[in-house]
Amino acid sequence: MPTQRNGPRRSSCAIACTLDIVGDKWSLLVIRDLLHGKRTFGELLDSPEGIPTNMLADRLKRLEDAGLIVSAPYQERPVRYAYSLSDKGAAMGEVLLAIVRWGKKYVPGTRAMDPPRSSGAKRRTA
Amino acid sequence: MPTQRNGPRRSSCAIACTLDIVGDKWSLLVIRDLLHGKRTFGELLDSPEGIPTNMLADRLKRLEDAGLIVSAPYQERPVRYAYSLSDKGAAMGEVLLAIVRWGKKYVPGTRAMDPPRSSGAKRRTA
Numbered sequence: 370m371p372t373q374r375n376g377p378r379r380s381s382c383a384i385a386c387t388l389d390i391v392g393d394k395w396s397l398l399v400i401r402d403l404l405h406g407k408r409t410f411g412e413l414l415d416s417p418e419g420i421p422t423n424m425l426a427d428r429l430k431r432l433e434d435a436g437l438i439v440s441a442p443y444q445e446r447p448v449r450y451a452y453s454l455s456d457k458g459a460a461m462g463e464v465l466l467a468i469v470r471w472g473k474k475y476v477p478g479t480r481a482m483d484p485p486r487s488s489g490a491k492r493r494t495a
Numbered sequence: 496m497p498t499q500r501n502g503p504r505r506s507s508c509a510i511a512c513t514l515d516i517v518g519d520k521w522s523l524l525v526i527r528d529l530l531h532g533k534r535t536f537g538e539l540l541d542s543p544e545g546i547p548t549n550m551l552a553d554r555l556k557r558l559e560d561a562g563l564i565v566s567a568p569y570q571e572r573p574v575r576y577a578y579s580l581s582d583k584g585a586a587m588g589e590v591l592l593a594i595v596r597w598g599k600k601y602v603p604g605t606r607a608m609d610p611p612r613s614s615g616a617k618r619r620t621a
Contacts (some may be wrong), residue, residue: 380543383598383605384527384591390602392520394511401510417506436601457601461508465510467593472509475562475583476516479509 390435391461395420397468399428400454400461403438405484408451417482437461516561517587521546523594525554526580526587529564531610534577542607563587 377384391397398418407413414425429452432438444457454461472479482484496581505511517523524544533539540551555578558564563584566576598605 382608383595384603386602387598388520394514464593467590469509471510472513475510481513482508
């Protein structure tokens with residue numbers, strides 16, 4: 370599944386190259402949750418879509434390798450990391466907005482997700 | 496790979512439900528090419544990314560099932576189909592524009608693809 374992580378580009382098309390990074394069912398949901406202020410692995414795991422643990426770990430690694438997110442340890446023994454979006458990752462918010470608009474209009478019964486209300490997640494974007 | 500084609504939604508999130516339709520490395524490239532005026536299976540197969548035949552057939556079926564594209568026979572014996580975007584599919588152009596903007600800004604060396612110049616593909620959108 371994690372094909373082309375370091376492979377050659379499929380083309381010079383900006384769409385193709387972007388899909389090489391986030392073209393799957395989970396990456397943009399992880400970015401959605403980070404935009405909504407989630408920070409830790411546990412918070413990100415607690416999404417309504419139920420992302421599997423190994424999938425989340427893989428996507429975090431890929432997105433960090435691609436420069437969309439950054440991680441920093443917030444605890445030692447055991448070490449735990451907090452994740453946040455780089456400018457490059459936060460800019461994907463414009464893509465998410467376009468997707469939300471399309472989904473709300475064309476997929477009945479869908480809505481924009483509210484940021485989580487739990488105490489652990491601070492809202493970092495509107 | 497074609498999971499959840501008819502399965503339950505992962506959530507009511509507009510992003511998740513949209514990714515259930517186009518969240519892969521190929522669907523949005525097929526939509527890109529249809530926006531650029533490609534119509535036939537052969538034209539769609541002739542993309543710089545080299546989509547495999549079985550992948551193209553699967554994506555066309557999925558996108559038609561989801562109401563983003565429509566097909567109509569343009570030839571009999573053997574029957575061949577021409578594909579075009581529904582309003583729902585054409586509206587995905589806004590998502591593609593957001594992706595192009597992100598890609599051009601953050602993935603060095605990428606560009607917006609020009610519509611194909613071949614005679615077979617008529618430009619149907621700007």
